Amino acid sequence: MVEIALLAIAILVILLTLGVPLPYCFGGGLMVMYFIGDTTMKGNMLWGYQQMGNPVILAIPLFILAGTIMAESGIAAALLRFVNAFVGHIRGGLGVVATVSCAIIGAISGSGLTGVAAIGPLLIPEMAAKGYPREYATALVANASLLGLLIPPSVTMIVYGWVTDTSILACFLSTLGPGLLVMLFFSLANIWMSRKFDLVLDKKPSFSKLVSNVSKQGFNAAPALLMPIIILGGIYGGIVTPTEAAAIAVIYSLPVGFLIYKGLTIKNFLVIGKEAATAVGAIMLMILFSMILSQMLTLESIPQKLVQAIFSITENKIALLILVNILLFFTGMIVNDLTAVILIGPLLLPLMTAIGVSPVQFAAIMGVNTAMGGVTPPYASVLYLGARIGNVKVTKVIPPAMTLIAVGYLPVVVLTSAWPDLSLFLPRLFGY
Template sequence: MEIVTVSLLALGVLVLMLSFGVPLPFCFGGALMAMYYLGDAAMEGTMVWGYSQLANPVLLCIPLFVFAGTIMSESGIAASLLNFVNVFVGRIRGGLGVVASVSCAIIGAISGSGLTGVAATGPLLIPEMAEKGYPRGYATALVANSSVLGLLIPPSVTMIIYGWVTDTSILACFLATLGPGLFITFLFSVVNLVMARKFPLKLDPPSTKQEILKEGISCTSRAIPALIMPLIILGGIYGGIMTPTEAAAVAVIYAIPVGFLVYKGLSWETFLKAAKSSATAVGAIMVMIIFSLMLSQIFVMEDVPQALVEGIFTITDNKVLLLILINFLLFFVGMIVNDITAIILIAPLLLPLMEAIGVSPIQFAAIMGVNTAMGGVTPPYASILYLGIRIGKVEFSEVIKPAMILIVCGYMPVVFLTSLWPDLSLFFPRLFGY
């Protein structure tokens, strides 16, 4: 049987199992079995190769960042950051929505995970926004969509995976998604300020300059230990002092005493709960990585990327049309699988095509990052949106309309700008010599 036919059947098995709600690792296992029995894939060698890839030290930063983010959520570090941002914009009409977007961007710079952003900010912000007059469904949609910024504002777990599977500088990948992430934060803030005009909001009473200054000094001094975390992580990585793995370890080492002694939100019970939660999440991620990595490697060994490139060039060789088609493909994949799976599966397949049309691996990192981030809040997969719904205690019907408004007005413009305007993603990498 031709390899293209076998590959399509394997992908069909993958999509079918996903549609029936089979756990992700087993979905990829089913696709692997299809490749093995219908094709001539060397499964034993691929398994040995996949296991050896998991021993890569680069992957060590994933559990460390996840653990640091979980500690941050449990310890009160996230709450202090929210209060810090709220002091400056909380009295503006719609200001609390801006607090949600900016806070999630800051928390994303610490944890590198969208799910952590929802877990850390949702229980604090959603009830507060509802009390101030925001519809609860809108508040949930805004927090969930803004939490996806954790996948774009560095350090990002998805960019670590992308850099690893494509052999691209991880620091360059971090910088590539920074511009799109900041632009999305700005667009969310603008959309929120426009939509807030029709909500019956309860604004904080006006305060004198002396009261605002006093409150600002108090919240800033309390937030300083929390603000040091992103400074340590980003300053260490971009300053060339630490690798991403070392920065993640330092973040954990710093977060533990701050959580216990400064904010006092951590106890032995909550610390062990955070450790257990992180271990469970990381275990699921690693099992999923090895299966999806093996499937991706078989595709590469069977020259599927080259066949894909040739097949697409028979349709059109226009760069703009190709980029639009690729964005639709990435968006569709992001809607049915999570961000890490999408990157491991798709990046090695499409990278040869992107290079053939003149798109650098660094710009492609940003294109994949923005698309998979948007997929994380777009049904049917939408894991981050569903977590937000559970935390916000609302119905799906209340959330979907405002969520789609934010996606259309916030994400989609940046998706196409990232593809068609290279400077948006390449400005910061070039600034650092990439």
Template sequence: MVTISIISLVILMGLLSLGIPIALSFSGALLYMSIVGGVSMKGMMLWGLQQILSPALLCIPLFIYAGSLMSQSGIAKYLLEFVDIFVGRVRGGLGIVATVTCALIGAISGSAFTGVAATGNMLIPEMVARGYPRPFATALVTSSSILGVLIPPSTPMIIFGWVTGTSVLACFLSTIGPGLLTMAIFCGINLYCARKFPLVLAPEISAEEKQRQIVRKGWKALPALFMPVLILGGIYGGVMTPTEAAAAAVVYSIPVGFLVYKGLTPKTFFSVSQSSGVSTGSIMIMILCSMMLSQTYVVLQIPQLIVKAVFSLTTNKTMILVLINLLLLFVGMIVNDVTGIILVAPLLLPLAQAIGLHPIQYAAIFCVNLAIGSLTPPYASLLYLGMRIGKVEFVDILPHVGLFLLGYVPVMLLTTYWPALSLTLPRVLGYM
């Protein structure tokens, strides 16, 4: 049975690498499982449709919609101006602004793509104008956008909690530590590299002028800064569920976009609504197909067989964690994070439990590994989007992205081998 599942995954990855649409790629793998494994596709379809109608999944399209609305409204501009007051006159300060802003955008949208889409068009040209090489500026903004997956609310974590039966709120909290550590490391890399760039720093201003700017620009940025407070405060304060918080974010973002920042017009509002609907439709189809294939593995008891196969190789927890990380890195390189979670999380959960790994730490390990997949070819969808926005070639940006990937390795290792990094916040706040 393990051989059958491996062949089905090879079929899936092969079809995806050829550019075959996701639904057809999964259909090929499912057809193989039906013919060779004897799994009823009618039963899988009925089961998948029942699962896809879960109210817990409603927050995904709502967060996508809210993120798109806030991205179009111009929120990033005011966040940038506000953060720039504090570090804009430091050598490399604009790079810190880029990283922190991507984290804030992530706390609003729960998506890595929103970060680079909302900030790239403004940040990258400004960084180039101040002396940053274009490939480095593009790599910094693009790499920092993975903070949208690590800083809650995170769409992949919603999916993970749903498919594994784990607390979504605890999953959210589990990646805050790795996310803040990633942000600090990326800021450090930026400061180190900035010493070699011919940067043009903003002129010094008096303390009185700085205070005036803080008040003036802080007031303009207040509606944007209130967004993560509304979402995270509502969720962790027990006032709203994640779905209700996502709906509140949509309701809040519409008047802010139209009346406060005025980035939304009837035309752009319709365009954003249409693109969000298309994105949501493609994601839900992908979830349905992934779930059906994942369930066929459960029916054939593949997770239990994987546990036995791994334990036949080694029973050492450290080595098993190395194998899990390598597998997740490989999965992240060939499929997106949502597909990877639905396809692999239930398969490896019994193995994680067998070695005594806490489900919340398992969630953090999963998210930290798959987040980097959006920057690693051949999948690398976030990297390709950043290249397009930054107008750089693959060979030019790759060395700089590689530098940030190298800085990300300690985050992966600490998340895997230091449980306190991902478990402290959920424990302190009483979610585990």
């Protein structure tokens, strides 16, 4: 049966490489398991539909809708202006604004695409006008937008907690430390790399003018800044569940977008709803098929057989962690983050627990690797979207993107794998 499972995965990878839409790729793998294997499709389809009725899954479309509203409502622009008030006059400060703004938006929307969709159209042209190479500005915004997968609440961690039966709140907390560390590394790398750019800097304001500008932009951004406070405070305070927090994010963003920032109108709200519904339909269908394929593999004891096969090669924990990280990185290169989590998470979790890596630490390891994969070709959906928004060729964006990956994501992958406390300190602090 292992051979049939490998054939199903091979068909999946081939279809992905050919550019076939994701749900059909998983459908191809399912057909192999159904026609050649011993599993029954009817029972697995019923199981899959039952799983899709889980209230946890409702958080995904709600966070996607909230993120789509943010991109159009003016909330993102208000956050950007507030952060820019602090460091906009410093060399490299605009790049720091991009990084921090994407992290804040990630803390609201839970998505990796929202940052580049909301910040890219505003900040990439501004950075280019200030002397940043357009391809570098695009690469920085694309890389930083994936902080949305690490800064909680994260849709990826919701799915991971669901498929591995791990506390979602613990998963949220596990990626916060690595996410903030990636944000810091991107900011420092940007300041260092900005030394070679011929930048046009704003005139350094006096202290009184700086305070005045920060106060003005802070007052304007206050409704936007309340969103992460309400969402995260509600979740970690035990007041609401992640699904309820996602609903609150949607409800809160509507009056803020319509009445305060006035970026929402009836006309563009209908367009936003259509875009969100289209994205949700594709994602939910992909989740259904990938869950069924993962369940078929589990029923055939493929995870256990995989653990035995790997242990036959080596039982060294360090070597195994290196192999797992390489596998996760390459998986992230060919599929999106949700697909990687659903397909690989249940397969590798038994191996991780066997070598003493907790499911919560493994959540952080998967989170950082899948974020890194989102800007690494051939899949690199966030990088392609960034190139389209930034109006620059993807081939020009790839070199600076790879540099940022090397200085931002790779060190954090190593630290998250080798230093458990980076991902486990906060969950333990909250009793997980």
